[in-house]
Amino acid sequence: MASGFQRDKITGVFTAMDHDGDGLLTETDFTALADRWRQARGAPVGSDDHQRIATIMVGWWHTLRVAAGGADQATVDDVLGVVDQLHAAPDAVTETAHAMFDAVDEDGDGRITPAEHQRLVDVWNGRPTTLGTVFTTFDLDDDGTLSRAEFTTLWTDFWAGDDPAAPGTWLFGPLAGE
Numbered sequence: 001m002a003s004g005f006q007r008d009k010i011t012g013v014f015t016a017m018d019h020d021g022d023g024l025l026t027e028t029d030f031t032a033l034a035d036r037w038r039q040a041r042g043a044p045v046g047s048d049d050h051q052r053i054a055t056i057m058v059g060w061w062h063t064l065r066v067a068a069g070g071a072d073q074a075t076v077d078d079v080l081g082v083v084d085q086l087h088a089a090p091d092a093v094t095e096t097a098h099a100m101f102d103a104v105d106e107d108g109d110g111r112i113t114p115a116e117h118q119r120l121v122d123v124w125n126g127r128p129t130t131l132g133t134v135f136t137t138f139d140l141d142d143d144g145t146l147s148r149a150e151f152t153t154l155w156t157d158f159w160a161g162d163d164p165a166a167p168g169t170w171l172f173g174p175l176a177g178e
Contacts, residue, residue, distance in 0.1 A: 002080040003162050010083055013172055014076045016125045024073040030061040037123045041106060056099045086160035097155035101148050111145035121173045129173040137167045 019032035034054040043049040068078040114135045121129045157168020
């Protein structure tokens with residue numbers, strides 16, 4: 001069962017993804033997230049970049065939908081049910097981290113810059129989000145960018161972790177109430 005800390009993290013991300021604010025996630029919320037991302041990157045509708053991002057986001061909806069028993073909507077408790085299982089599925093966490101890394105790495109250079117990370121957070125939250133110096137905490141090898149391995153560690157910290165001190169806690173920006 002998810003801890004209160006995990007519930008807080010996931011509820012914040014859930015709320016940001018809930019495009020229409022109805023307290024439920026649907027495929028429409030995931031396509032809206034993909035469209036926000038497309039717009040932030042200036043990618044034309046139907047472009048390869050748009051299709052790639054939409055495939056990743058809608059793919060997550062299909063995974064969540066299965067976890068929600070095939071329903072056309074998912075609650076925060078459905079998402080937390082998936083989170084509860086992630087410790088037993090490290091390969092799935094790594095796979096989604098790699099897909100997300102590819103989406104965030106806009107120029108395909110194998111590194112995520114602070115600006116690319118900022119866009120991830122702003123798009124995910126649907127608004128500009130102040131991050132301060134958190135990127136320096138993420139940059140585990142102190143080279144000014146995030147490698148695929150660093151991002152995967154952060155992604156795992158956020159989605160499967162239960163340590164408030166883990167750097168990945170702030171992957172999507174400050175937690176609600178911070």
